[in-house]
Amino acid sequence: MTDIRELRKVVDRFRSQERKADAAVNLVPSxxxxxxxxxxxxxxxxxxxxxxxDALDPGxxxxxxxxxxxxxxxxxxxxxxxxxxxxxHVNERPISGLSAMMMAMAGLGGEPGxxxxxxxxxxxxxxxTADLARRxxxxxxxxxxxxxxxxxxxxxxxxxxRAPELVYLDLQNSRHELEVSxxxxxxxxxxxxxxxxxxxxxxxxxxxxxxxGNPLDAGADTMGGSTHKSFPGPxxxxxxxxxxxxxxxxxxxxxxxxxxxxxxxxxxxGLAAAExxxxxxxxxxxxxxxxRLFSKLLAADGFxxxxxxxxxxxxxxxxxxxxxxAERTDRFSESxxxxxxxxxxxxxxxxxxxxxxxxxxxELTFIGxxxxxxxxxxxxxxxxxxxxxxxxxxxxxxxxxxxxxxxxADIS
Numbered sequence: 413m414t415d416i417r418e419l420r421k422v423v424d425r426f427r428s429q430e431r432k433a434d435a436a437v438n439l440v441p442s443x444x445x446x447x448x449x450x451x452x453x454x455x456x457x458x459x460x461x462x463x464x465x466d467a468l469d470p471g472x473x474x475x476x477x478x479x480x481x482x483x484x485x486x487x488x489x490x491x492x493x494x495x496x497x498x499x500x501h502v503n504e505r506p507i508s509g510l511s512a513m514m515m516a517m518a519g520l521g522g523e524p525g526x527x528x529x530x531x532x533x534x535x536x537x538x539x540x541t542a543d544l545a546r547r548x549x550x551x552x553x554x555x556x557x558x559x560x561x562x563x564x565x566x567x568x569x570x571x572x573x574r575a576p577e578l579v580y581l582d583l584q585n586s587r588h589e590l591e592v593s594x595x596x597x598x599x600x601x602x603x604x605x606x607x608x609x610x611x612x613x614x615x616x617x618x619x620x621x622x623x624x625g626n627p628l629d630a631g632a633d634t635m636g637g638s639t640h641k642s643f644p645g646p647x648x649x650x651x652x653x654x655x656x657x658x659x660x661x662x663x664x665x666x667x668x669x670x671x672x673x674x675x676x677x678x679x680x681x682g683l684a685a686a687e688x689x690x691x692x693x694x695x696x697x698x699x700x701x702x703x704r705l706f707s708k709l710l711a712a713d714g715f716x717x718x719x720x721x722x723x724x725x726x727x728x729x730x731x732x733x734x735x736x737x738a739e740r741t742d743r744f745s746e747s748x749x750x751x752x753x754x755x756x757x758x759x760x761x762x763x764x765x766x767x768x769x770x771x772x773x774x775e776l777t778f779i780g781x782x783x784x785x786x787x788x789x790x791x792x793x794x795x796x797x798x799x800x801x802x803x804x805x806x807x808x809x810x811x812x813x814x815x816x817x818x819x820x821a822d823i824s
Contacts, residue, residue, distance in 0.1 A: 432752070437789065437807040440756040441614065441730050441772025444644040445779060446680065447687055447819035453484075453679035454646070463675045478675050485675070489682030492689055496620040497635075499628055499652035501659035504681060505666050505673035506649030509613040509638030510540060513582070516636060516651060517548055519665030520607045520658065522577035524549030529570055529579045532556045536585040536762045538611065550577075557762075559720065560588030560727070562595050571602035581632075582611040585761050585770070587718065587726040589615070589624050596631025607658070613637030615728055617644065617774065620688065621696025624728070634658055642699060642729045642774045644819070645684040646677040687819050695777060695818040699729050702773040702786050707731050709790035715797075718764060732761055733769040741767040747796040752807025753789075780814035788813045 438445070446454075453459070461477030466486055473479055485504065493502045506512035521528050528545040531537030532554040545552040553570050556563045560583070570576065579599060583590045592610055599606045610627035616637050618624040627635045636651035653659050688695075707725035710733060711717040718732035719725040735741040745755050758770040776785060792806040 459676035492685035512649030527576035592630035617642030621692035623696035
């Protein structure tokens with residue numbers, strides 16, 4: 413039986429880690445921070461409650477635990493997300509990006525045996541998509557992508573020969589904006605019945621902040637993904653469409669694939685979306701500006717930054733840096749961690765074999781990082797490489813250069 417003293421030690425560990433996290437600079441592109449406002453529902457009783465009555469039918473309150481704040485989901489969350497995506501139909505119930513992927517595929521992929529096309533994982537597609545399609549009973553086909561552009565010859569061939577039910581564009585590892593309009597044109601030409609879904613998990617915040625193009629404007633039938641990467645929301649997923657029939661298909665799939673949709677996190681998503689309406693565009697533009705500046709500063713300091721022949725390093729929040737072999741990369745990552753700077757190591761980025769730092773400036777931007785903070789961050793990378801200033805205060809020096817955060821810091 414656990415001693416009360418052991419439980420206190422566990423609590424102390426959590427508190428210590430929370431203090432470290434509050435002081436850290438996090439450069440993991442698939443993570444972000446929640447604002448104090450968006451965190452609020454996560455510590456309330458709603459965390460443990462079901463909420464199914466999204467029509468707010470007075471005769472259908474089978475579970476009443478969420479009744480008092482139901483409109484925060486039905487009105488606030490959906491309303492704000494509709495405005496941000498310029499899409500009248502929103503499904504805010506997926507509990508993650510992968511959950512949204514399953515629902516989109518099940519709802520849009522047609523009968524078992526049909527074909528679902530996705531992006532080859534070797535060129536930046538999500539590792540799970542093709543296998544998930546097969547597990548759901550679909551045939552899977554993949555197409556390569558280079559610099560955000562789908563291989564048109566390969567896609568055209570698949571469309572002509574297999575007339576897939578669904579093209580699922582799932583680009584996750586990319587320094588380039590995904591080009592959607594040409595894919596939509598090819599579908600119209602070769603397989604008009606095929607549906608086009610864009611999984612924009614990584615770039616959700618940049619799209620909803622209008623710094624990158626909206627896939628629905630470019631011809632996608634539906635789009636969606638996770639809400640905790642470049643979008644500064646909770647761990648959730650969301651699906652958007654302008655087509656009421658497709659919305660119903662997604663809702664039907666969701667109904668049988670998901671029971672609890674994590675009510676407190678959905679409330680948090682609504683509050684995060686409401687905040688984002690106030691600062692989203694400025695934040696999204698700053699993210700891309702910070703990523704480009706960070707790439708430029710690191711390259712100027714001799715770091716091996718992934719870039720095109722013309723010097724273009726990124727159009728998204730991601731910056732890729734090659735440090736060396738696994739041992740050197742691990743030492744460098746650990747040195748940064750000791751300075752309070754957290755990075756993400758990947759071994760399968762397109763065109764870059766071996767370990768690579770896959771960095772994202774989305775969270776640094778969200779907490780107020782602008783040009784001065786990016787300069788300080790690049791300096792800390794140089795310090796870590798040179799082995800100087802081993803004082804553990806790298807994150808403090810960066811955060812001292814941050815300005816006002818892109819959220820409501822005071823909700824009192």
